[in-house]
């Protein structure tokens with residue numbers, strides 16, 4: 157027996173009946189003989205509601221005050237869940253991030269955790285108590301409240317599991333695990349029993365919204381076994397996320413994901429000289445803008461210029477264009493084009509390493525469905541194609557069936573459809 161960390165998201169805590177239900181899941185784990193630390197998100201859509209309140213007061217609210225505001229959501233959950241556990245006759249105590257000592261860097265709204273104090277947690281666990289910790293929030297060395305970015309309580313849970321050397325971190329949510337693709341788009345999508353950190357990281361980044369990518373990254377670095385499972389179907393096993401070396405790989409492709417939150421930008425006729433690409437991306441990096449896919453065209457001899465195309469998050473578009481206007485002048489480039497009608501469709505799988513032919517199967521399948529590819533990028537375990545937004549749904553369906561990812565069962569569908577369907 158050891159320490160188990162459980163994390164419950166907003167939908168699992170949406171009202172007091174659901175909180176009582178969560179208390180039962182916590183107690184079940186405690187009765188298995190484990191020490192239990194629970195991390196919670198804010199109830200239901202509380203965080204969205206708080207963001208809305210702030211927007212009614214200010215278009216550009218102060219980030220420190222935003223963290224002050226948003227961190228209150230989780231504090232409501234810890235107190236109510238602790239009361240619900242106590243009502244069942246078990247000893248429990250709630251702690252916020254300052255009380256635990258979840259130390260972050262001094263950055264508001266997207267802080268990273270740098271240290272977690274474990275003395276107090278271990279002492280309380282030794283007394284036999286269940287601990288309920290506020291996710292998503294942290295505190296700086298000098299006592300300022302920070303938050304980790306939207307969806308960040310997954311990361312809180314994994315970081316606490318890593319620091320306590322927990323035997324497992326279970327992420328409870330409203331879906332039954334990680335699927336081969338979004339079951340709302342492909343009804344016979346299969347639940348994956350096991351997926352590697354590496355694959356999950358790619359799936360999380362390319363639009364499978366089950367887990368916060370930083371949570372998966374942290375789990376990978378500290379080798380924390382993760383499990384995603386449903387709060388509402390405790391009898392189901394969910395999906396285990398573990399190191400790639402610990403699993404047997406049977407399929408080339410594990411999953412298909414789509415991301416429609418990016419825009420493509422092309423900067424045309426950049427002189428073909430050393431240092432120019434560096435200049436473009438250095439300026440973006442200085443403004444903290446992450447670039448995803450990048451393609452530099454082949455410089456034809458007679459022109460001696462390149463086109464550089466890349467994608468950024470749609471929220472960074474305005475900033476990116478401001479920066480590029482200056483870069484364009486400095487480098488004497490000709491034009492800047494923006495294309496926001498794009499979706500990035502990706503196939504992911506640790507099994508594609510060293511197996512040629514997967515990329516061509518993907519391109520042929522898209523071609524057969526009459527889907528044009530606008531840009532391609534690859535990594536060892538992922539191939540992504542940019543397509544038009546209104547082709548995204550068809551692309552996912554076609555790729556899911558090409559790589560034979562379907563099951564005989566129809567998955568249960570929850571939530572709103574993705575915006576591109």
Ligand code: ASP
Pocket residue numbers: 165166197198203204229291292305306307308309310
């Ligand atoms: N409550 C925060 C959010 O809604 C953190 C989380 O749920 O993980 O983004």
Ligand code: MG
Pocket residue numbers: 165166197307308
């Ligand atoms: Mg969440």
